Amino acid sequence: MAKKVAVLAVNPVNGCGLFQYLEAFFENGISYKVFAVSNTKEICTNSGITLIVDDVIANLKGHEDEFDAMVFSCGDAIPQFAQHAGEPYNQDLMAVIAAFGQKGKIMIGHCAGAMLFDMAGAIDGKIVAVHPLAKPA
Numbered sequence: 001m002a003k004k005v006a007v008l009a010v011n012p013v014n015g016c017g018l019f020q021y022l023e024a025f026f027e028n029g030i031s032y033k034v035f036a037v038s039n040t041k042e043i044c045t046n047s048g049i050t051l052i053v054d055d056v057i058a059n060l061k062g063h064e065d066e067f068d069a070m071v072f073s074c075g076d077a078i079p080q081f082a083q084h085a086g087e088p089y090n091q092d093l094m095a096v097i098a099a100f101g102q103k104g105k106i107m108i109g110h111c112a113g114a115m116l117f118d119m120a121g122a123i124d125g126k127i128v129a130v131h132p133l134a135k136p137a
Contacts (some may be wrong), residue, residue, distance in 0.1 A: 004099075005032040006060055006067040008093065009053055013075040015045030017110050021071050032071075034062045037093050046075050057092045064099040070098070072109035072116065081116065094120045 002121075004027060009018055027030045034053040036043045039051050062071075084090055093116070100107050101122025109117060114128035 003068045004032050004066065005030060005069045006058065006064070006096075007032050007034045008060075008096070009034055009036055009043055009051075009073045009079060009110045010075045011030070011038045011043035012048075012080075013043055013051070013073050014111065015047060015049060015051075017075075018045075021073060021108075022030045032039060032068075036089075038089055039087075043048045056068055057089050060096050061099075064103060066094065067100075067105070069102040069106035069108065070096070072107070072113040074109060074111035074113050078112045078115060091121040097122050112134060112136060 007018070007021060008018045022032065022034070023108075024030075031056060037057045038055045039056065039112050041052060041056055043051050045051065061079055081090055097107070097120035101117065102122065107117060107122065112130065114123065114130040117123045117128060
């Protein structure tokens with residue numbers, strides 16, 4: 001059975017991290033769909049490169065069963081989330097992360113991804129890794 005991954009990309013996203021995930025999926029024949037954590041499919045990398053991704057996070061909500069795993073591609077996720085926590089796209093992000101966690105699906109993230117997984121209540125009983133600078137949080 002072919003595997004399929006939902007890739008969540010914040011705005012701005014860490015382009016290096018995102019492209020490493022996508023390259024690994026491509027090289028290993030793993031299908032994926034990139035969802036912008038935004039109101040629009042147009043996002044930027046931390047270095048200012050504009051990207052048009054496959055879809056927006058709102059359209060993943062409720063469709064988590066169509067994917068075997070979720071990858072959270074960080075960037076400026078924590079400061080952006082703190083600044084825009086009440087936005088519908090960030091509420092959808094938390095719901096999607098929680099749903100993947102409740103379903104016991106594979107969840108991968110880099111940098112501060114584990115902090116958002118924790119905020120969504122998706123890490124109870126799980127071991128996570130976090131960037132050393134985020135450890136105190």
